Every structure is written in structure tokens, then in C-alpha cells.
Amino acid sequence: MSQSFTYPSPxxxxxxxxxxxxxxxxxxxxxxxxxxDIEPELEDLIVRQLxxxxxxxxxxxxxxxxPEGTDFQKKVWKELKTISYGQSVSYLELALRLGDKKLVRAVGSANAKNPLPIIVPCHRVIGSNKKLVGYAGGLWRKKWLLRHELEFRPYSNELF
Structure with missing residues (x-):
């Protein structure tokens, strides 16, 4: 049985x-x-992390x-979780990470079907030309999320 609640975000x-x-x-x-009805501990954890x-x-x-999806979609979504906060990669780069540049369209399709935006950060995937393309929540939200992460990303002490 599905359990639901609404979270008011910025x-x-x-x-x-x-x-x-x-x-x-x-x-x-x-x-x-x-x-x-949702487990109070789970709701508290979700709200606290958001x-x-x-x-x-x-x-x-x-x-x-x-998340529910095909094995390939789950593989793409798992790879999305490896994209660091405040960083972005292209659909092509994501396809290459999965082993074949010919997967770029399939990667785009799986990314579009991500059922867990923000938590599984599909907003961090952009076009090869650095343009914002596709986001189920609207491009304005994708832009907001990327800017938010750039503003708060942790900086390392490593020299470049």
C-alpha cells in the first residue's frame, strides 16, 4: 500500500x-x-534530509x-548517485560511464523516468553543449537546483 505526504520546498x-x-x-x-499513514520515523528522516x-x-x-524501473534504468539511476553535489555531467559522459556512447538516448530516456528527482540527482545531467535540457519538474527547477548546489557545495583544500 502506497503511503504519501506533501513536502513544501522552495x-x-x-x-x-x-x-x-x-x-x-x-x-x-x-x-x-x-x-x-506513513511510518513516522521514515517521514521524519525524509523531511529532515530534505x-x-x-x-x-x-x-x-x-x-x-x-524505485521501480527496468534493470537498465536502475543502472542509470545508480550512476546518477555518483555525480557529486555541485557538479554536472553530460548525457554523453553518463553513457560513456556506462560503457558505450551509443547508449546516450537510452540514458536520456532513463534519466527522464527517474522517479526520485533530487534524491537521485538527475538534475545534474546536462547537454553536451552545457545547456540545460529536460527536467520533469521544469527547467526552471533544474536551474534552481544546480545554482543552489553551486552556492553551497563544499570546497576542498586540495590544490588544483
Whole structure:
């Protein structure tokens, strides 16, 4: 049974759907959903991590997730999680990371079907020409998220 609640973020309302003990889907909505029974500990964990992310204090989510998709989509989504906070890669680069530049369209399709935006950071994937392309929540949200991460990204002490 799906459990849902709405999170008010700086970029609009986000509906969080969970199944048993994991987040299964996140999507932007216009209106609050009717809250269903959700484990209080899981809801608190999700809210705390989203609050910290939007305050610039969380750089990597550590939530139990359970996205539904094909094996290839899950492989792409797993790779998305390796893109560092405040960084971006192109669809081509992501395809190359998965072993074949010919996968670029399939990677784009899997990225577009990511059921866990923000947590699985599909907003960090951009066009090869450095242009913002495609985001289910709207390009303005993708731009906001990338700028937010640039503003709060941790700097290392390493010399370049």
C-alpha cells in the first residue's frame, strides 16, 4: 500500500510516495495530497534530509529508496548517485560511464523516468553543449537546483 505526504520546498510542493519502509517516488505537484499513514520515523528522516538539503547542509541523501524501473534504468539511476553535489555531467559522459556512447538516448530516456528527482540527482545531467535540457519538474527547477548546489557545495583544500 502506497503511503504519501506533501513536502513544501522552495521550488514548490513535492509529493513523497513510500512503500513500506522506502521512498518509491517523488514528484512535483500543484496541490497538497491527502496524507496517508506513513511510518513516522521514515517521514521524519525524509523531511529532515530534505530540509538539510534545501538549507545547503546535506550533500548526499541517505534514505531507503525503492524505485521501480527496468534493470537498465536502475543502472542509470545508480550512476546518477555518483555525480557529486555541485557538479554536472553530460548525457554523453553518463553513457560513456556506462560503457558505450551509443547508449546516450537510452540514458536520456532513463534519466527522464527517474522517479526520485533530487534524491537521485538527475538534475545534474546536462547537454553536451552545457545547456540545460529536460527536467520533469521544469527547467526552471533544474536551474534552481544546480545554482543552489553551486552556492553551497563544499570546497576542498586540495590544490588544483
Amino acid at each position: 521550488i514548490g510542493l513535492i509529493q513523497i510516495d513510500c512503500n513500506s519502509q522506502a521512498v518509491s517516488r517523488i514528484h512535483f505537484v500543484e496541490h497538497e495530497c491527502e496524507k496517508t 530540509d538539510d538539503y534545501f538549507r545547503g547542509r546535506l550533500f548526499h541523501f541517505n534514505l531507503p529508496i525503492s
